[in-house]
Amino acid sequence: MGVNELLQVTNLSSSFQTEDGLVRAVRDVSFHISHGESLGIVGESGCGKSVTCLSVMRLMEQNGRIEADSMRFEGRDLLSLRERQMQKIRGNEMAMIFQEPMTSFNPVFTIGFQLQEAIRLHQGLNKKAARNASIDMLKQVGIPRPEKINDEYPHALSGGMRQRAMIAMAISCRPKLIFADEPTTALDVTIQAQILELMQKLQQEIHTAVVFISHDLGVIAEMSERVMVMYAGRIVEIAGRRNLFKDPKHPYTIGLIRSKPDMEIESPVLTPIPGTVPNPLHTPPGCPYHPRCEHVMDICRSTLPELISHEQMHQVRCWLYDQQGAVHGS
Amino acid sequence: MRIYILRRLLQVIPTLVGTTFIIFIIINAAPGNPMSTLVDPTISAEAIERRIEQLGLDRPLLERYGVWLRETFQGNLGYSTRYRGRPVTDIIQSRLGPTMLLTFSSIFLSFIIAVPIGVISATRQYSKLDYTVVVGAIAGVSIPVFFLGIVLIWLFALQFGWLPVGGMMRAGARYPSWFAWAFDVLRHLVLPLITLTAAGTARFVRFTRSSMLEVVRQDYIRTARAKGLSERVVIYRHALRNSLLPVVTILGLSLPFLFSGAVITEAVFAWPGMGTLIIEAVTTRDYSLLMGTNLFLAVLVILGNLVADLVYALIDPRIRYD
């Protein structure tokens, strides 16, 4: 991990105070991303993918709490910045694309107004220049008749078009880092493919680092050079794309790959992972995956394994790959 | 849009006929008649009999309603028995001004007081300030209007003597200037306005607060924050506009509530408006006046709804009437 990382997160933990108790959504998560790189985050719904990104952008709801040893973004520690300084980063150097194109635009303002808001705020352009810039952005994301769409209200656009506009908004200030939080999950398959293609094209053109979130390994395989697998708020495996799909280590990763229909792997039979994700209020002790794991050992039930490097750039959190674990192995 | 308004206005007619018919039946089902409230013992039974015949009150109910309806469509609301044969339209017209002054200034005041309070309270949910506002609003809607009115009169008119007890002007006063007149009306307006506005503000605070709490949870608010907008812009530009959409509807729908509040307030303060008139009409069994004032109320409610719908379409781009 070099000093010129774009983002370096160390031991991030995020929790929510709720009526039922403390929800620990993200636990001890450390990762980094370099300029222009694409990092995928994958895991079943509720494993803390969104909260991880929202924490970095400090966009958590009021009941949320972030703790971390550090979150450095180009040398600045995001945790110690004032809210005002954070606002200068959001939308400008760091942007986010959300999952729900239908509800992520404000219904009472035009698409153009909402794009221009960010452009005017961060680039100090006047009304007219901002309008031109926003029309340019809409053109760049492949929206037909951008002048007209610019003046439309969100409800007049289809989901796919809105997501394009959302992407236009995210890239409008040329951010160094984009969090794309399941940007295609809400879209149907053909539109999904178009949006993914657009994002790949744009990433090459503007050379932005992208954290791409999905619960779908197929999408992640297309979009990310490195992949981080999360389970119950923790990272269970990080590896380069090639390594992860050729040589997955963690039983959860293997389970995800097996349950994915269009993934070629030795066993052609589709097997969904048995059981369900743990309730965040009652995470099982030890390895949180142990109730669903086919390789579960005694130590798994009592002690959480560390995230250890297996090979270069391939880290796993599982007793099967831990020397200590080998001792306990059955 | 024009066709929509026209259609809505046409729908008003059957609604009004239905409403007035029901009111007509209720009024006539109530015991007593315009003569029964006259206590002059020198009037003979035959004279009363004759008068009732003269007024047409001995005819069948349906026939009387038919006559009323026919005359109403021709712009004639009949004549008051209490006001010695003055046309009902005349009387209503003379009372409209004071009522409008009281209700509209109260709506306006409640709105501009309530919206900022509701917004601030919602953005600091669960804070001490928020709890204070919530408790205050509950108190505001629960205290009966007449009670608050009487307390205010007792305190500011009787104890301190700062403000008049009631009415809209000093009895028999002659004003040297337009300004003196306005000032006196204003002095009379203060207490009824406070009374009516307290309840209205409490209602609007509750609506604004809950609507705002709903809106700040929406995805587009997070999008606005993710753009780097300051909290102030997020709340007052992105959230407020959306949270006022339902408040506009509520405003239209709550016209009857405001109005019934006004009826009681007017009665407490002897404010010479529609409210006092309605109460007079009821207590003296002045049938024409009762029907006239009720018709007026019904029109007000229906128009209030229509205006709310139209304003909603104006401020919410998703809604188009065509």
Ligand SMILES: Nc1ncnc2c1ncn2[C@@H]1O[C@H](COP(=O)(O)OP(=O)(O)O)[C@@H](O)[C@H]1O
């Ligand atoms: N505002 C919140 N209040 C309470 N719990 C929350 C909140 N936001 C997220 N969570 C919880 O945090 C966990 C992680 O959520 P999230 O990061 O959204 O999952 P995902 O991986 O599907 O994006 C979930 O259990 C979710 O219920």
Ligand code: SF4
């Ligand atoms: S630590 Fe144990 S339970 Fe957890 S994934 Fe590895 S083998 Fe399975």
Ligand SMILES: [Mg+2]
């Ligand atoms: Mg999510």
